[in-house]
Amino acid sequence: MKLVFLGPPGAGKGTLAAEVAKDYGIPHISTGVMFRTAISKHTSLGEKIKKIIDSGALVDDETTAALVKERLSAADARNGFILDGFPRTIVQAEMLKQFCTLDAVINLDISDEAVVERLSGRRICPSCGSNFHVSFMKPQTDGICDNCHSMLIIREDDKADAIIKRIETYRAQTFPLIEFYRNEHLLITVDAQPAPSAILENFKKLFPHNL
Ligand code: AMP
Numbered sequence: 001m002k003l004v005f006l007g008p009p010g011a012g013k014g015t016l017a018a019e020v021a022k023d024y025g026i027p028h029i030s031t032g033v034m035f036r037t038a039i040s041k042h043t044s045l046g047e048k049i050k051k052i053i054d055s056g057a058l059v060d061d062e063t064t065a066a067l068v069k070e071r072l073s074a075a076d077a078r079n080g081f082i083l084d085g086f087p088r089t090i091v092q093a094e095m096l097k098q099f100c101t102l103d104a105v106i107n108l109d110i111s112d113e114a115v116v117e118r119l120s121g122r123r124i125c126p127s128c129g130s131n132f133h134v135s136f137m138k139p140q141t142d143g144i145c146d147n148c149h150s151m152l153i154i155r156e157d158d159k160a161d162a163i164i165k166r167i168e169t170y171r172a173q174t175f176p177l178i179e180f181y182r183n184e185h186l187l188i189t190v191d192a193q194p195a196p197s198a199i200l201e202n203f204k205k206l207f208p209h210n211l
Helices: 013-024 031-040 044-055 061-072 090-099 112-120 160-174 176-183 196-206
Strands: 002-006 028-030 081-084 104-109 122-124 131-133 187-191
Touching (some): 028 031, 061 090, 090 176
Parallel strands (some): 028 081
């Protein structure tokens, strides 16, 4: 299964992708996580993109597509993967088409109000990348990662100004991908408002394991 998860920031792409990846035994490939890892390791890529990411703007298409192309060439992605957060522009979608054939694009549909609520309450683990939420997905101990016990943080780009910028960026640059993939006959729209467990059940009905 070669899938793209599409949707505004905060739609729950990362949460659903992590569950589906575990359930179906395919890698969850998040460009956001790859970029944040590069930043935390102070690689040359990390130094180049930190300011862009913190502001809520997009990293350039060439850098992002090259990173994804390299990741998809790894052995674990041969039989399937979930791309979470890529492509985010029409140019990236065209680039992806050059090096990969997708099976489906899952569009997570959610209101702007719910997006703001989800992003402003989100907490992440800087060590392992796990996501939590102060209301909807509380960690067992406040402020501590369930998986690796690191202190949870608020992403720089989950702060108010950056949230507004990211929603604007999504509307201007990523939203047109819905039409793009509808025209490619790959688009499946899923209601992203329910709890993550209900969305996962819905997903499993769409994609039975024996596919
Ligand atoms: P995410 O974790 O998917 O919300 O991504 C966090 C940030 O990483 C975004 O706000 C962008 O700055 C950057 N980013 C992630 N994926 C892409 C992409 N496909 N193209 C450009 N920038 C990206």
